[in-house]
Amino acid sequence: MIPYSRQLIEQDDIEAVTQVLRSDFLTQGPAGESFESALTSYTGARYAVLFSSGTAALHAAHFAAGVGKGDEVITSPITFAATSNAALYLGATPVFVDVESDTGNMDVEGFEQAITPRSKAVVPVHYGGHPVDLKGISLVAKESGLVVIEDACHALGAEYRTTGSRGRGVEGPSEAQRPRLETGDDWIKIGSCEYSDMTVFSFHPVKHITTGEGGAVLTNRSDYYEKLRIFRTHGITKDPSKFRLQNREPDGDWYYEMHALGFNYRISDIQAALGMSQLRKLDRFVSRRREIAERYETAFTSNPLFATPPERSYAKSSYHLYPIRLSDKLRRNKSEIFSALRKAGTGVQVHYIPVYLHPYYREMGYKPGICPAAEEFYQREISIPLHQGMDNETVDTVIKFLRRSLNNG
Ligand SMILES: Cc1ncc(COP(=O)(O)O)c(C=O)c1O
Numbered sequence: 001m002i003p004y005s006r007q008l009i010e011q012d013d014i015e016a017v018t019q020v021l022r023s024d025f026l027t028q029g030p031a032g033e034s035f036e037s038a039l040t041s042y043t044g045a046r047y048a049v050l051f052s053s054g055t056a057a058l059h060a061a062h063f064a065a066g067v068g069k070g071d072e073v074i075t076s077p078i079t080f081a082a083t084s085n086a087a088l089y090l091g092a093t094p095v096f097v098d099v100e101s102d103t104g105n106m107d108v109e110g111f112e113q114a115i116t117p118r119s120k121a122v123v124p125v126h127y128g129g130h131p132v133d134l135k136g137i138s139l140v141a142k143e144s145g146l147v148v149i150e151d152a153c154h155a156l157g158a159e160y161r162t163t164g165s166r167g168r169g170v171e172g173p174s175e176a177q178r179p180r181l182e183t184g185d186d187w188i189k190i191g192s193c194e195y196s197d198m199t200v201f202s203f204h205p206v207k208h209i210t211t212g213e214g215g216a217v218l219t220n221r222s223d224y225y226e227k228l229r230i231f232r233t234h235g236i237t238k239d240p241s242k243f244r245l246q247n248r249e250p251d252g253d254w255y256y257e258m259h260a261l262g263f264n265y266r267i268s269d270i271q272a273a274l275g276m277s278q279l280r281k282l283d284r285f286v287s288r289r290r291e292i293a294e295r296y297e298t299a300f301t302s303n304p305l306f307a308t309p310p311e312r313s314y315a316k317s318s319y320h321l322y323p324i325r326l327s328d329k330l331r332r333n334k335s336e337i338f339s340a341l342r343k344a345g346t347g348v349q350v351h352y353i354p355v356y357l358h359p360y361y362r363e364m365g366y367k368p369g370i371c372p373a374a375e376e377f378y379q380r381e382i383s384i385p386l387h388q389g390m391d392n393e394t395v396d397t398v399i400k401f402l403r404r405s406l407n408n409g
Contacts (some may be wrong), residue, residue: 004208005320008389010296016277017069020269024324031269035197035276036216042279043191045218049185050272051232054153054202056265057215058086060099061198062121063260064217064227066148067092071120075151076106077354077374081124083151084355092120096356098371102310104128104323104381107373114364115140123148125174126155128309128321128351128383129208129289131190133162138195150190154320158190159284163313187316191218198224201270207317208285208388209278211271227260235262280381285388289319292386296322299399305330305406306380321351325380330406338382340405346398349383 020031027273032050033356039048044276051057067073069091075084077096097110104127111122124132134150141148150159163186190198201207203214230237237243238256245257267275293309300308306324326334341348356366356375359371369377385398 001341001345001347002385002390003387003396004383004385005387006389007205007210008387009210010281011372013274013277016273017270020273023269027266027268027270029269031276032267035272035279036280038276039191039201039216039218042282043189043193043218045191045193045201046220047218047222047228049217049225049228050230050267050275051215051217051220051265052265052267053213053265054204054215055082055085055199056232056263057152057200057202057217058082058123058149058350059089059263060201060223060228060231061149061217062086062090063231064219064224065121065149065197067147068121070118072116072118073121073123074111074114074119074146076125076127077356077371078127078352078377079105080153080352081353081355081358082153083123083125084268084361086123087121093118093375094355095119096354096371096374097368098373099377100126101373101377102307102325102376103130103132103312104377105130105132106131106137108140111137112140115144115146119144119146120142121149123149123151125133125151125153126158128323129154129158130309130311131155131158131160131315131317131320133312133314134195135162147198148196150193150196150199152182152190152199153204153207153215154188155318156201156207157282158193158318159187159316160190160195161195161316162186162188190318193220194217197221198228199406203275203278206387207320209282210291211267211275211278214267214271214275216389225399227312230260231262233262234258235260261313286318288388288390289386290317292319292390293319293322295392296384296386296399298320300324300402306382319386322386323351323381323383325377326382331380333380334382337405340408341382341384341401344401344405346405347385347404350378350381351383354378 036048071092073087087094097114199218203211
């Protein structure tokens with residue numbers, strides 16, 4: 001089976017992990033800090049905090065944003081359940097807004113209409129690696145005082161163009177707040193947080209780079225940075241300048257304080273070393289993903305059976321996914337087409353069942369029909385294999401199987 005995505009581990013990755021296994025620290029050693037620092041250099045953000053998964057990173061970002069009981073968190077339903085679950089963990093209510101019918105990304109007008117006095121944060125998802133219109137979202141969020149948390153679990157290595165988007169002329173952060181940019185001209189890396197408060201990444205093996213399980217939050221704000229760090233380690237601080245208790249006798253160098261109900265969401269040094277080694281190859285991996293997308297685009301252009309994923313002028317997708325959308329005629333046969341492709345050895349997948357259609361959400365009162373474009377997107381969408389380990393021959397095999405299955409469909 002040709003998987004829809006998978007990790008690419010090379011000899012130097014194995015050596016990086018082995019080195020940590022021979023060292024003194026398997027966790028809470030120097031590898032974590034090195035990887036965090038490399039992530040800030042890559043994205044241009046000031047701070048990075050590693051977590052044990054993208055889900056833990058999302059949870060922490062919502063905590064740092066101050067999301068709590070009674071708050072609403074606006075997001076889109078074409079995502080993995082972890083995105084909106086983060087609001088639920090903190091007692092808040094996810095509010096789903098509809099998506100653009102072609103990119104599957106949050107619709108900016110829909111977002112604007114969903115804002116209420118209870119809205120606390122907006123969590124746009126860069127679906128499939130294609131950036132959302134960050135400036136558009138940032139402008140609307142700023143007008144209503146919402147925290148912007150990018151769910152960029154699909155979009156490490158993607159870029160966003162700060163001119164030419166539909167952002168309606170929103171100003172970026174002041175010069176004093178501006179992060180260091182690595183990309184030149186008007187393109188910024190997703191993760192720079194130039195138009196958001198925090199950005200969340202995942203390092204699951206199907207993502208661009210992997211640590212086995214793992215994630216990170218990027219931010220330019222020191223207050224969020226502090227909260228993220230404390231949340232990762234049980235809500236405990238060892239920094240004397242932050243201690244709250246005045247009369248604490250007896251105490252000494254062992255002393256620490258717990259200030260919040262945090263978790264053990266740390267990543268090990270073994271994983272961080274793998275991440276650091278993988279990050280060095282990220283640009284190569286993204287380039288290969290873009291080459292494969294181009295090969296698909298050339299093979300499938302103007303075909304009547306399905307639409308290929310678009311790329312907006314403000315977006316350079318890092319192609320976590322290659323989501324095709326079946327035509328009106330074929331969408332009714334999606335289930336048969338999916339099974340035939342799997343049977344032929346093409347490891348297709350569907351991204352995603354709109355989150356609010358899951359029983360857990362329905363039992364909370366969410367009903368079908370909330371986001372019609374998302375439901376239609378789901379009915380049409382199939383993700384075909386795309387990952388950095390695919391050679392051209394494998395790509396051409398997928399093209400052949402797809403043509404065959406769809407022509408019979
Ligand atoms: C959009 C999105 N958000 C969050 C997550 C959660 O990341 P992780 O699996 O690292 O916990 C995923 C993982 O698939 C995802 O696709």
